Amino acid sequence: MFVPAIKGQGTDDQQQKWLPLAYKMQIIGCYAQTELGHGSNVQGLETTATFDPRTDEFVIHSPTLTSSKWWPGGLGKVSTHAVVYARLITDGKDHGVHGFIVQLRSLEDHRPLPGITIGDIGMKFGNGAYNTMDNGVLRFDHVRIPRNQMLMRVSQVTREGKYRQSDVPRQLVYGTMVYVRQQIVADASCALSRAVCIATRYSAIRRQFGSRNGGPETQVIDYKTQQSRLFPLLASAYAFRFVGEWLKWLYTDVTQRLQANDFSTLPEAHACTAGLKSLTTLPLLMELKNVESYVEAMAIFAAVGFQNYLLFVPACTYEGDNTVLLLQTELNTEPKTIIKCDYNSWLLLNVCQTRKVDPVLRGMAEDWLKPGQVLEAFEARAARMSVSCARNLSKFANPEEGLSRNFNKIFLEGVKQQLEALCGIYYLSLLHKHQGDFLATSFLTPKHAALANDQLRALYTKVRPNAIALVDSFNYTDHFLGSILGRYDGNVYPKLYEAAWRDPLNESDIPDGYHEYISPLLKKQLGSARL
Numbered sequence: 001m002f003v004p005a006i007k008g009q010g011t012d013d014q015q016q017k018w019l020p021l022a023y024k025m026q027i028i029g030c031y032a033q034t035e036l037g038h039g040s041n042v043q044g045l046e047t048t049a050t051f052d053p054r055t056d057e058f059v060i061h062s063p064t065l066t067s068s069k070w071w072p073g074g075l076g077k078v079s080t081h082a083v084v085y086a087r088l089i090t091d092g093k094d095h096g097v098h099g100f101i102v103q104l105r106s107l108e109d110h111r112p113l114p115g116i117t118i119g120d121i122g123m124k125f126g127n128g129a130y131n132t133m134d135n136g137v138l139r140f141d142h143v144r145i146p147r148n149q150m151l152m153r154v155s156q157v158t159r160e161g162k163y164r165q166s167d168v169p170r171q172l173v174y175g176t177m178v179y180v181r182q183q184i185v186a187d188a189s190c191a192l193s194r195a196v197c198i199a200t201r202y203s204a205i206r207r208q209f210g211s212r213n214g215g216p217e218t219q220v221i222d223y224k225t226q227q228s229r230l231f232p233l234l235a236s237a238y239a240f241r242f243v244g245e246w247l248k249w250l251y252t253d254v255t256q257r258l259q260a261n262d263f264s265t266l267p268e269a270h271a272c273t274a275g276l277k278s279l280t281t282l283p284l285l286m287e288l289k290n291v292e293s294y295v296e297a298m299a300i301f302a303a304v305g306f307q308n309y310l311l312f313v314p315a316c317t318y319e320g321d322n323t324v325l326l327l328q329t330e331l332n333t334e335p336k337t338i339i340k341c342d343y344n345s346w347l348l349l350n351v352c353q354t355r356k357v358d359p360v361l362r363g364m365a366e367d368w369l370k371p372g373q374v375l376e377a378f379e380a381r382a383a384r385m386s387v388s389c390a391r392n393l394s395k396f397a398n399p400e401e402g403l404s405r406n407f408n409k410i411f412l413e414g415v416k417q418q419l420e421a422l423c424g425i426y427y428l429s430l431l432h433k434h435q436g437d438f439l440a441t442s443f444l445t446p447k448h449a450a451l452a453n454d455q456l457r458a459l460y461t462k463v464r465p466n467a468i469a470l471v472d473s474f475n476y477t478d479h480f481l482g483s484i485l486g487r488y489d490g491n492v493y494p495k496l497y498e499a500a501w502r503d504p505l506n507e508s509d510i511p512d513g514y515h516e517y518i519s520p521l522l523k524k525q526l527g528s529a530r531l
């Protein structure tokens, strides 16, 4: 992400200076945006970059514990430089979050530079899976960098300290994310196809029951139930692969256009990669778990598939939390400038106006083999849900208030009611999960299903105020939970921060392997490939 950030947000001069260094591994960069207290809400970042006109420098500073950079991959032990996102302050005025190239470690001996504190954030879920990545913590104590290390393609600070914005749209800042998200979609297809390949092959080898007259037992892949679980995953693996390829094309196309200062397709690329990243990674995790559940008898899957699952868990969070990305895609809440409201309203109206499904066609079983018809059904469903969502949200002064009121309304009337509500959530969520089957048997009408869903959402609201009390009542000790994030006293940040320093990786500033691997890379003049 270091390289795409400079490519997207750096001026030509900055690109010429920094990109060759990064390509030749003379510097190693990371992308330092997230902070201990601020993730999805990028506008809430606290790190400051204050311009000092006397020296023509920016002073990078972490004013609070929650402003510590937290999570960046490659930061903990390996990186020498970072693109750091910080609030730009000139002449006492806050201009919001901007990117800065900051050197973190000496290129001579790899020690952190004065004013910089860096470490690894510690052990992550799943031994061996994502732990090979040194996700890091970083704090600045009034660290000075030259003015020309602010990424200035979109906005600039002059020698006199004046803040200026060029006519290049601010959306460019998000170009880095477009790149990485399309890569995640490609990775999702790879992870799923890997698991499906193992499961399918093994299902063909594995035989259970059905032996006649002493003959071989039936291959489990021949059971219809096994097929109904396996083949949809196989189809998904292909679908993810194709959509990943399409996104790669989209990104290349957008990049070429950006180089020619054509920003017209950036909003669509942002919306597509944000939505598809969420829509591929989350179902993927569920499907990887499904694969695990129905081939659980085989040891090989425990070794390969579950590892696959663990490796992929973080993809739901990095590069934008999936839920938040979906909300952005649907509601256009952030970044407002990128996914323009009128674009989506146009899309929705267009779908609503053009969806006239022919009832005769719908009645024929074989018509459901026509992709066009299935697509129409999906579009009609999406349009209906969007209109209903828009109607619900229009009851509130702003959409976010609408969403939070739907989920957070306070109502509490004693333990019995709480347990009844939990019981209701249990059976209504099962009904919701399988509502397709209910509709197909005509046991439920769409109106019934919508009413049941309304009830389910109302029950969430009812339970929400007592949710913490309900989990406290399990009476688990902190020792039993073994999780800083789940501490009873909620004292998460200071304890998380302290714990990072107890990680064995932080016993020395210079990581094992620096002299053997990193230093030779940094010091050797590697030639760049000609292609």
Ligand SMILES: Cc1cc2nc3c(=O)[nH]c(=O)nc-3n(C[C@H](O)[C@H](O)[C@H](O)COP(=O)(O)OP(=O)(O)OC[C@H]3O[C@@H](n4cnc5c(N)ncnc54)[C@H](O)[C@@H]3O)c2cc1C
Pocket: 031, 032, 033, 034, 037, 038, 039, 040, 041, 070, 071, 072, 073, 130, 135, 314, 315, 317, 318, 319, 320, 321, 322, 323, 324, 327
């Ligand atoms: C493995 C890994 C690698 C990472 N690498 C990097 C990196 O290289 N550089 C970097 O800068 N960062 C990195 N990150 C950080 C990552 O970008 C953030 O974790 C991500 O942006 C989410 O932020 P958060 O973890 O603070 O979650 P939060 O934003 O605090 O979200 C917590 C929960 O609240 C929900 N939530 C939040 N806001 C809303 C809302 N408006 N509506 C509804 N629900 C909401 C979310 O869905 C989520 O369930 C990495 C993270 C991981 C896990």
